[in-house]
Amino acid sequence: MPKKHPVMSTMSTTAKKNRLSSEPSPYLQQHATNPVDWYPWSDEAFIKAKEQDKPIFLSIGYATCHWCHVMAHECFEDEEVAQALNSTFICIKVDREERPDIDHLYMKACQLLTGSGGWPLTIIMTAQKKPFFAATYIPKTPRFGMIGILQLIEQIQKLWHTQKHQLITSANQIATLLTAPAQQKHNQYQLDSAVLDRAYKQLLLAFDKHNGGFFTAPKFPTPHHLLFLLRYWKRTNNSFALTMVKQTLEQMRLGGIFDQIGYGFHRYATDRQWTTPHFEKMLYDQALLIIAYTETYQITHNPLFKQTIQEIITYIQRDMKDPLGGFYTAEDADSDGEEGKYYTWTSEELQNLLVPADFRIVNTLFAVTKNDETHTVLPRQASNPQVLHHRKNLKQTAQLLGLTYEQLITTLRKITTILYNARKKRIPPRKDDKILSDWNGLIIAALAKAGVVLNEQSYIKTAENTAGFLRNNMIQKNGQVLHRFREGEAGIGGFADEYAFLIWGFLELYQATFDVGYLRTALKLNRYYYDHFWDKEQKGFFFSESINSVLPRTKQWYDGAIPCANSVSIMNLVRLGRLTTTSSFEKMADDLVRSISKEVLSAPLGYTFLLAGVEFALGPSQEIIVVGEEHLKDTQKFLKEIHQMFLPHAVVLLLSPNSDWSLYQDVFPFASSYEPVNKKATVYVCVNHQCQQPVTEISKLRKILK
Structure with missing residues (x-):
């Protein structure tokens, strides 16, 4: 039997457990034996803060976040830090993947206060949920210009007792600034093809002509940039738009950002060559990249792109699929206490595992020794662990080794199996085994599209199986969606991403199967989404159905690591309108575009998936x-x-x-x-x-x- 991956829990059987031990979130359970007196986000915590006249220390992270682990070990597991936190604050832990509404709101505050953001996210705020301090990672003691957490606690404690009025005034001002976007009036600009041209020019300026991708380091996949470029190529016949996509996808597949042995993409590369990844693997990346590779394969018929689609799907079905049908959220970057240890190899390990002829192929392809040009095997001496990434493409490697392309591919499959089986004996990264309905919506869309294009019915069946799991466990009869499922329990009311991504998934599933039941599900979800999330005054979808906060409901517009719900909704509404001849859907899409058009015109690069929807609406359809x-x-x-x-x-x-x-x-x-x-x-x-x-x-x- 294969070794079972451990889930995200670091609880010991003897340590005293805090309130987080009963929470279903793997991330919160990681902190269940901390000496910090954590509360989950709850009324109880805010009532205690008011009763004890304490500020709130809010820590937001997620289970596969490397620097969240670092801060946890350095600060939250430390008795001295815990004592200081417990005496000064009411401490709250939030899993950003379970509560993206809370995360979005306070990340916005962090960006407002510091000019940047990230995780772990550290917020200090009043019992009324109004922030007055924000930071990301904080060490225990001062280091390289960063304040230490003990020093910070001492300063906040002093200010709370001597200048509380000023802190509350500051918190009120920050809360007012956070409400400002919701007070903007509905824009009335019409977007046309000129904004598509501007977005293309901005991507062209940001494009790395040597390595593919955009900007320098760190370098993220951002598949929605590529999806926009494919549509721009189709519209304009601009060949370089397609070249940017092809080069990016090829370089990513050959780079260390792709797990060459176990498949699947890591979250991002720390260098511009895609060689050294940040090792966590996210479900949403796999889904969006399947879509990008599938659409590009439709155009190019490049066998490497088809192979990549198949490999990503092999990975998610093997390592990320729950027996009930849903897909897990992520795999950690760390294993055995070290980032990336599971994924790296020394030349000695490879030489021990492979016969000389096979090692020669690996050495030629991945250059694991300094003698890669002569293909000689080095003595088994100490060497540094390396991330496997292609130094040459497969055709060049085949020529150097005197093999046909097909012979090389066949031999590589055999070598990969040997190395994968050897790697399974290592301590694997921990898995965040909660199931999120929004990210599963993306997976349904990806599998349905890939199944149709590659004529692979098993992919479509897997998508249907996942859709069935969601219908049975997370989609209510009235169309409401629950956000999270774990250990047999579904919970947390869904957010805008749930509806946008699931509608996308069910639309793709209808296009793959022509089962009208999937289209009806998409329509039911869209009705609930409109009734409970749509801003009837200023247009656009709020991120949350409601939020238990003095702060306002917010809308998400920016296409970041994944497209935002409003962007995806534009595409969904246009497609629903065309499929059912319902003009009101397209009117909603037009209202959506107009409500953010001013911002899109000023910075189109931040809205490339939204612009893909605009491009569809502009036609010709x-x-x-x-x-x-x-x-x-x-x-x-x-x-x-x-x-x-x-x-x-x-x-x-x-x-x-x-x-x-x-x-x-x-x-x-x-x-x-x-x-x-x-x-x-x-x-x-x-x-x-x-x-x-x-x-x-x-x-x-x-x-x-x-």
Whole structure:
């Protein structure tokens, strides 16, 4: 049996446990034996703060955060620090992945106060939840210009007793500034293709022409930049837009940011060459990169991109899938007390595991010794652990070794299996085994899209299995979504990301299966999302359904590590409008765009997924209705042809001519008007609101779509 990965818990069986021990969050459980008298985010904590006249010490992090671990070991496990914290504050721990609403709000405060942000996030605030101090990592004692936590506690304690009025005044002012964006009036700017050109030019300036990706170090994947560029290429035929995507995806796959042995992408690279990663693996990165590689494969048919899709899916199905059907959140960067130890190799280890011929291949490809040009095996002497990353591409390596490309790939699979099995004997990184419905929505979208493009039904079945898990456990009958599932329990009301990402996932699943039940689920989720999150005055979706705070509900607009809910919602609404001929959805999308248009015009690089939705709405768009029985060959030929083409502005419907259309009036009120021509599978295509003559031949369909 394979070794079971440990979940995120560092609790001992003998240490005294605090209030966090009963919390389901793996991150909170990591701190359950701290001497700090932690509270979870709760009314009890704020009542205690008021009763005892203490400020709040709020610490926000997540289970796979390396510097969260460092601060925990250095400060929160330290008796001296704990005593000082307990006597001065009411201390609250928050898992940012469980409560992104709290994290977003106080990260905004941190950025306002310090000009930057990150995790661990440290906030000191009043019992009324109003912050007056913010920082990220804090050491125990002062170091390289950073204040030490003991020194900070002493200063805050003194200020609280001698200048409390000034601290409260400052907190009120900060709270007022945090409310300012919610008071902005609805903008009335119309975005057109000029803003797409500006976004492209900004990406061009930021592009690393030698290594792919954008900017310098640290370098993040940011797949939504790539998805925008693919659409810009399709719109303008600008070949360099496609070149930027291809180069970035190839360099990432060959770099150390990709786990060359166990597959899957690490969170980011610490250098501009993609060689040295920050080793944690996040589910959302895998999902968005599957989508980016899949769409680029549709265009290029590059076998490396297909291989990468398959490898990422192998990783998430093997290491991240819960038996019930959902996918886990993340894997830690640390193992055996050291960041990246699980993933690195010395040349001696490789020589011990591989026969000389196989080591020669590894040495040529990854340059694990200094003699890589001569392909000689060094004596087994001490060497530093290395992250495996390609120094040469596969075709160059095959030529150097006198092998065909296919022979090299076959041998590499054998070598990878040997090294993977050896690596499994190491202490693995801890796994955050909670299941988040929003990130699982992204995985459903990714698996459905990859399954269609690669004609791999098992991927679609996995997506359906995950969708079934969510329907049974996390999506309520009224359309409300719960955010987190762990150890048999679902909880925490969903946020905007839940609805946006799940609607995306169910739309992709409908396009992959043409099961109208998935489209109905997307519509049900969208109804609840609109009723409970939509700002009817200033437009746009609030991030939370409600927040138990004196601070306001906020909206998220910026596309950061993942696209924000409002950006994804624009694409969703346009697609829903085109699929169901419901113009009100497209009106909502237009309102969304207008409400943030001023900010987008000033800094389009921060809104590339939003702009991908704008690009779809601007057209030319395509509505493709295939009329035929799904199991018949002529229908399948049409569907296969459509799925192999990169059609980012298209929605596809499959209508069976023998269906009882009265059963579909709620979704497709127009369906009965489409009939097959001469009893053949027939395709109706509307381009930019103009419908073409129906076609029954593949060649004519190609002409229309291209």
